[in-house]
Amino acid sequence: NAGVTQTPKFRVLKTGQSMTLLCAQDMNHEYMYWYRQDPGMGLRLIHYSVGEGTTAKGEVPDGYNVSRLKKQNFLLGLESAAPSQTSVYFCASRPRGLNQPQHFGDGTRLSIL
Amino acid sequence: AQSVTQPDIHITVSEGASLELRCNYSYGATPYLFWYVQSPGQGLQLLLKYFSGDTLVQGIKGFEAEFKRSQSSFNLRKPSVHWSDAAEYFCAVGGAGGTSYGKLTFGQGTILTVHP
Numbered sequence: 001n002a003g004v005t006q007t008p009k010f011r012v013l014k015t016g017q018s019m020t021l022l023c024a025q026d027m028n029h030e031y032m033y034w035y036r037q038d039p040g041m042g043l044r045l046i047h048y049s050v051g052e053g054t055t056a057k058g059e060v061p062d063g064y065n066v067s068r069l070k071k072q073n074f075l076l077g078l079e080s081a082a083p084s085q086t087s088v089y090f091c092a093s094r095p096r097g098l099n100q101p102q103h104f105g106d107g108t109r110l111s112i113l
Numbered sequence: 114a115q116s117v118t119q120p121d122i123h124i125t126v127s128e129g130a131s132l133e134l135r136c137n138y139s140y141g142a143t144p145y146l147f148w149y150v151q152s153p154g155q156g157l158q159l160l161l162k163y164f165s166g167d168t169l170v171q172g173i174k175g176f177e178a179e180f181k182r183s184q185s186s187f188n189l190r191k192p193s194v195h196w197s198d199a200a201e202y203f204c205a206v207g208g209a210g211g212t213s214y215g216k217l218t219f220g221q222g223t224i225l226t227v228h229p
Contacts, residue, residue, distance in 0.1 A: 004156075031215050040122070042203060042219035043157075050214050058216070090156060094215050099164050101147060102217060104156035 002026050004105035006091050012111045013081045021076040021108050023091030029103070030096040032074040033058075034066060036087040037107070043090060049074055050096075081112045115140045117206050119220035126194050127228045134189040134223050136204035146187040147205045147217065148178055157203065163187065174198070199227045 004025045013019055023032065031050050035043040035058075045058030049068040063085060065077045074093075078085060088109050092102040116139045126132055138144060145164050149157040161172025168180040178189045187204060201224050205217040 033216070035219075040221055042117075042221045043217075044219070045216060048214065048216060056214075092157075099145075099162075100215060101159045101162055102215065104149075104158075106154075106156040 004091055004093055004103055006089075006105035006108050008108060009106070010109050012113065013078075014113050015081060015083060017081050018077070018079050019081065019110075020078075021089055021091075021110075023074045023076070023093075023105060025072055025074075025091075025093040025103070027093060027095075027103065028071070029093035030071075031094050032068065033092045033102065034064070034074065034076045035090045035092065036060065036085075037090060038087050046076065046089075083112045086110060086112045115144075115206055115208075115218045117204050117218055117220035119202075119204055119223050121223050122221070123224045123226070125226040125228060128196050129193050132189075132191045132194045132198070132225070134202050134204075134225070136187045136189065136220060138185055138187060138204070138206040140206050140208070142208060145207045146178075146180060147207070148172065148176070148187075148189050149203045149205065150174075151201045151203065151222075153200075160189070160202075194225075194227055196227045196229060199225055201225070 007022045033048040034046040047066040049055045052071040055066045067075045091105045094100045094102045118137045147162045148160040163180045201222045204220040207217045
Protein backbone atom coordinates (compact mmCIF):
# COMPACT_ATOMS: atom_id res chain seq x y z
CA ASN A 1 0.00 0.00 0.00
CA ALA A 2 1.77 3.14 -1.24
CA GLY A 3 -0.27 5.72 0.71
CA VAL A 4 0.47 9.23 -0.57
CA THR A 5 2.95 9.49 -3.43
CA GLN A 6 4.43 12.76 -4.68
CA THR A 7 6.24 13.26 -7.98
CA PRO A 8 8.80 14.52 -8.67
CA LYS A 9 10.92 14.37 -5.51
CA PHE A 10 13.30 17.12 -6.64
CA ARG A 11 13.15 19.80 -9.29
CA VAL A 12 15.08 22.90 -10.25
CA LEU A 13 13.35 25.57 -12.29
CA LYS A 14 14.28 28.90 -13.74
CA THR A 15 12.25 31.98 -12.89
CA GLY A 16 9.22 32.21 -15.12
CA GLN A 17 9.03 28.51 -15.97
CA SER A 18 5.93 26.50 -15.20
CA MET A 19 5.50 23.09 -13.72
CA THR A 20 3.00 20.74 -12.10
CA LEU A 21 3.48 18.70 -8.97
CA LEU A 22 1.49 15.49 -8.74
CA CYS A 23 0.03 13.95 -5.62
CA ALA A 24 -1.58 10.52 -5.78
CA GLN A 25 -3.24 8.61 -2.95
CA ASP A 26 -4.52 5.07 -3.00
CA MET A 27 -6.55 5.18 0.23
CA ASN A 28 -9.78 6.45 -1.32
CA HIS A 29 -9.58 9.60 0.82
CA GLU A 30 -12.03 12.42 0.17
CA TYR A 31 -9.88 15.31 1.39
CA MET A 32 -6.51 16.33 -0.01
CA TYR A 33 -4.17 19.20 0.83
CA TRP A 34 -1.09 20.96 -0.47
CA TYR A 35 1.33 22.59 1.98
CA ARG A 36 4.64 24.36 1.67
CA GLN A 37 7.32 24.06 4.31
CA ASP A 38 9.85 26.81 4.86
CA PRO A 39 12.49 26.97 7.62
CA GLY A 40 11.10 28.31 10.88
CA MET A 41 7.57 28.61 9.52
CA GLY A 42 6.20 25.11 9.84
CA LEU A 43 3.76 23.97 7.17
CA ARG A 44 1.38 26.41 5.56
CA LEU A 45 -1.70 25.37 3.65
CA ILE A 46 -1.73 26.41 -0.02
CA HIS A 47 -4.93 24.83 -1.36
CA TYR A 48 -7.15 21.96 -0.44
CA SER A 49 -9.91 19.80 -1.90
CA VAL A 50 -12.87 18.16 -0.22
CA GLY A 51 -13.78 15.98 -3.17
CA GLU A 52 -13.37 15.28 -6.84
CA GLY A 53 -13.89 18.43 -8.89
CA THR A 54 -13.68 20.81 -5.90
CA THR A 55 -10.84 22.99 -4.68
CA ALA A 56 -10.47 25.84 -2.21
CA LYS A 57 -7.84 28.35 -1.14
CA GLY A 58 -5.76 27.91 1.94
CA GLU A 59 -3.52 30.33 3.81
CA VAL A 60 -0.98 31.06 1.04
CA PRO A 61 -2.64 30.43 -2.36
CA ASP A 62 -1.12 33.23 -4.46
CA GLY A 63 0.95 32.04 -7.40
CA TYR A 64 -0.46 28.51 -7.32
CA ASN A 65 -3.33 26.70 -8.98
CA VAL A 66 -4.73 23.26 -8.29
CA SER A 67 -6.96 20.70 -9.87
CA ARG A 68 -8.71 17.55 -8.65
CA LEU A 69 -10.08 15.88 -11.76
CA LYS A 70 -9.83 12.41 -10.24
CA LYS A 71 -10.45 11.52 -6.63
CA GLN A 72 -7.03 9.96 -6.20
CA ASN A 73 -5.00 12.81 -7.71
CA PHE A 74 -4.40 16.38 -6.61
CA LEU A 75 -2.23 18.54 -8.86
CA LEU A 76 -0.40 21.72 -7.83
CA GLY A 77 0.63 24.08 -10.59
CA LEU A 78 3.05 26.96 -10.74
CA GLU A 79 2.28 29.01 -13.85
CA SER A 80 5.26 31.37 -13.62
CA ALA A 81 7.73 30.25 -10.97
CA ALA A 82 9.36 32.84 -8.71
CA PRO A 83 12.34 32.46 -6.35
CA SER A 84 9.96 33.01 -3.41
CA GLN A 85 8.35 29.69 -4.30
CA THR A 86 11.53 27.79 -3.50
CA SER A 87 10.33 25.43 -0.81
CA VAL A 88 9.51 21.87 0.12
CA TYR A 89 5.98 20.96 -0.89
CA PHE A 90 3.94 18.35 0.93
CA CYS A 91 0.72 16.71 -0.05
CA ALA A 92 -1.60 15.10 2.47
CA SER A 93 -4.92 13.28 2.43
CA ARG A 94 -7.50 12.14 4.93
CA PRO A 95 -10.90 10.50 4.95
CA ARG A 96 -14.07 12.51 5.40
CA GLY A 97 -15.47 12.56 8.91
CA LEU A 98 -14.39 13.33 12.44
CA ASN A 99 -11.37 12.05 14.31
CA GLN A 100 -9.25 11.52 11.20
CA PRO A 101 -5.57 12.52 10.93
CA GLN A 102 -3.88 13.60 7.72
CA HIS A 103 -1.48 11.25 5.94
CA PHE A 104 1.54 12.87 4.30
CA GLY A 105 3.68 12.18 1.29
CA ASP A 106 7.48 12.44 1.39
CA GLY A 107 7.59 15.88 -0.19
CA THR A 108 8.90 17.59 -3.32
CA ARG A 109 11.94 19.82 -2.96
CA LEU A 110 11.63 22.66 -5.46
CA SER A 111 14.30 25.25 -6.19
CA ILE A 112 13.63 28.30 -8.35
CA LEU A 113 16.72 30.03 -9.70
CA ALA B 114 -7.90 32.95 13.80
CA GLN B 115 -6.30 29.74 14.91
CA SER B 116 -2.61 29.56 15.70
CA VAL B 117 -0.01 27.27 17.21
CA THR B 118 3.16 28.33 18.99
CA GLN B 119 6.09 26.07 19.69
CA PRO B 120 8.32 28.27 21.86
CA ASP B 121 11.45 26.16 21.49
CA ILE B 122 13.07 26.21 18.07
CA HIS B 123 15.84 23.79 19.02
CA ILE B 124 16.24 21.46 22.00
CA THR B 125 19.24 19.31 22.84
CA VAL B 126 19.06 16.41 25.28
CA SER B 127 21.26 13.51 26.22
CA GLU B 128 20.23 9.99 25.33
CA GLY B 129 18.24 8.52 28.19
CA ALA B 130 17.10 11.89 29.50
CA SER B 131 13.47 12.91 29.67
CA LEU B 132 11.94 15.22 27.10
CA GLU B 133 9.16 17.77 27.02
CA LEU B 134 8.28 19.77 23.91
CA ARG B 135 5.93 22.67 24.41
CA CYS B 136 2.93 23.57 22.31
CA ASN B 137 0.42 26.36 22.88
CA TYR B 138 -2.59 26.83 20.67
CA SER B 139 -5.32 29.33 20.00
CA TYR B 140 -8.61 28.07 18.63
CA GLY B 141 -12.11 29.44 18.92
CA ALA B 142 -13.96 26.15 19.06
CA THR B 143 -13.34 22.57 20.14
CA PRO B 144 -9.81 21.78 18.94
CA TYR B 145 -8.37 18.64 17.55
CA LEU B 146 -4.66 18.46 18.41
CA PHE B 147 -1.87 16.50 16.81
CA TRP B 148 1.84 15.91 17.11
CA TYR B 149 3.78 14.90 14.00
CA VAL B 150 7.44 13.97 13.63
CA GLN B 151 9.59 14.57 10.57
CA SER B 152 12.90 12.84 10.00
CA PRO B 153 15.33 14.52 7.56
CA GLY B 154 14.15 14.21 3.96
CA GLN B 155 10.94 12.51 4.98
CA GLY B 156 7.29 13.38 5.26
CA LEU B 157 5.39 13.85 8.49
CA GLN B 158 4.46 10.87 10.61
CA LEU B 159 1.64 11.05 13.13
CA LEU B 160 2.82 10.52 16.73
CA LEU B 161 -0.48 11.03 18.52
CA LYS B 162 -3.76 12.89 18.45
CA TYR B 163 -6.30 14.29 20.88
CA PHE B 164 -9.97 14.67 20.10
CA SER B 165 -11.80 14.30 23.38
CA GLY B 166 -11.92 12.28 26.57
CA ASP B 167 -8.84 11.45 28.62
CA THR B 168 -6.51 14.43 28.51
CA LEU B 169 -3.40 12.26 28.59
CA VAL B 170 -2.94 10.52 25.27
CA GLN B 171 -0.47 7.85 24.35
CA GLY B 172 1.23 7.68 20.98
CA ILE B 173 3.75 5.66 19.09
CA LYS B 174 7.44 5.32 19.98
CA GLY B 175 6.77 5.84 23.69
CA PHE B 176 5.51 9.42 23.37
CA GLU B 177 2.61 10.91 25.29
CA ALA B 178 0.97 14.31 25.40
CA GLU B 179 -1.27 16.07 27.87
CA PHE B 180 -4.09 18.40 26.87
CA LYS B 181 -4.63 21.28 29.29
CA ARG B 182 -7.57 23.38 28.22
CA SER B 183 -7.03 26.02 30.92
CA GLN B 184 -3.50 26.64 29.64
CA SER B 185 -4.26 26.08 25.94
CA SER B 186 -1.37 23.67 25.85
CA PHE B 187 -0.65 20.26 24.41
CA ASN B 188 2.89 19.37 25.46
CA LEU B 189 4.67 16.28 24.20
CA ARG B 190 6.70 14.12 26.58
CA LYS B 191 8.90 11.09 26.59
CA PRO B 192 10.50 9.66 29.75
CA SER B 193 13.70 8.42 28.10
CA VAL B 194 14.94 9.69 24.76
CA HIS B 195 16.66 7.44 22.23
CA TRP B 196 19.16 8.62 19.61
CA SER B 197 16.64 7.68 16.92
CA ASP B 198 14.24 10.32 18.27
CA ALA B 199 16.37 13.08 16.77
CA ALA B 200 14.04 14.80 14.29
CA GLU B 201 11.79 17.82 13.92
CA TYR B 202 8.50 17.81 15.79
CA PHE B 203 5.37 19.68 14.79
CA CYS B 204 2.29 20.45 16.82
CA ALA B 205 -0.92 21.13 14.88
CA VAL B 206 -4.49 22.18 15.63
CA GLY B 207 -7.61 21.59 13.60
CA GLY B 208 -11.32 21.97 13.97
CA ALA B 209 -13.85 19.41 15.08
CA GLY B 210 -16.63 20.89 13.01
CA GLY B 211 -17.62 19.65 9.57
CA THR B 212 -16.87 22.93 7.80
CA SER B 213 -13.26 22.88 9.01
CA TYR B 214 -12.69 20.10 6.43
CA GLY B 215 -9.85 18.72 8.47
CA LYS B 216 -7.60 21.69 7.80
CA LEU B 217 -4.63 21.99 10.14
CA THR B 218 -2.58 24.90 11.41
CA PHE B 219 0.97 23.92 12.26
CA GLY B 220 3.46 25.33 14.70
CA GLN B 221 6.90 26.38 13.59
CA GLY B 222 8.47 23.11 14.65
CA THR B 223 11.03 22.09 17.27
CA ILE B 224 14.26 20.45 16.20
CA LEU B 225 15.42 17.80 18.65
CA THR B 226 19.09 16.88 18.86
CA VAL B 227 20.11 13.88 20.95
CA HIS B 228 23.64 13.61 22.33
CA PRO B 229 25.05 10.12 23.01
